[in-house]
Ligand SMILES: *Cc1c(COP(=O)(O)O)cnc(C)c1O
């Protein structure tokens with residue numbers, strides 16, 4: 131066995147942060163000077179879906195504020211244990227369209243690969259919080275072979291999306307190998323990465339990552355997942371701007387979350403700061419109805435009103451599309467046109 135210290139020496143800074151993330155609710159509550167009565171419910175709710183928050187994300191929170199919008203995204207609370215009708219374990223019926231290699235084939239022209247079952251941050255509203263990654267052998271070698279064989283056959287695809295979990299939880303070496311293999315599938319034109327890592331741990335944007343994204347023939351697109359302007363501290367803006375400089379097309383997707391970003395001034399500021407970081411707001415998602423996340427739901431009428439407000443306050447290119455994902459639909463559905471099916 132290799133001693134842990136030797137391994138530490140080889141580990142990139144971002145991975146050290148990943149493995150030393152806070153996972154004990156007692157530590158989180160102490161570090162942020164939060165009321166001790168939050169501890170017991172946090173422990174109980176964390177049994178369903180563990181707490182995970184890296185230090186550099188924790189540093190963006192306001193100590194002593196139990197309503198901090200970043201804390202609210204990661205702190206397990208009693209509300210999660212309330213059963214709500216209509217909120218289940220697989221709200222998008224995603225397992226039905228997932229093949230054994232972890233490939234999700236729902237839409238035309240693009241397919242999504244569950245490239246990793248791990249995340250830097252556990253978001254309490256995550257619709258894959260109960261996803262049985264192990265059952266699909268996500269990130270296993272056999273799964274990768276199966277997925278690549280399937281992608282090679284599907285000559286109707288132009289784009290492959292790496293998702294998860296978080297695909298940037300993979301090491302650069304592993305990621306480079308995967309990208310090289312995708313590069314050799316002739317019909318693929320674009321490689322899209324959906325990730326929260328540049329927000330959770332900005333040092334994840336390494337030289338190696340930038341190199342592997344510039345060395346592929348595939349046009350690189352990165353969709354970062356940022357929900358609140360407070361997440362865009364200067365180190366995050368720098369990491370994103372660097373990706374922009376090397377030619378990565380950057381978009382953002384958010385989830386509309388009660389008590390986090392469900393007000394107009396927050397969403398306007400988010401769009402402004404995203405643009406400052408070289409990122410175009412792409413989607414704002416209605417919450418997927420996953421068990422344990424009902425307290426984050428924003429009513430449709432309010433969501434549509436917020437989007438109307440954004441249209442008035444921002445240039446058109448900074449207004450994200452407000453969408454809901456509906457199981458079985460041929461695309462994500464815009465909230466202002468809920469009858470999308472064309473023959
Ligand atoms: C969201 C999603 C996509 C990408 O959809 P776009 O509208 O192109 O952003 C692709 N596949 C799956 C399974 C998805 O959930």
Ligand code: SF4
Nearest residue numbers: 249252253256295326
């Ligand atoms: S980073 Fe994405 S996949 Fe991971 S817990 Fe958060 S929302 Fe879910």
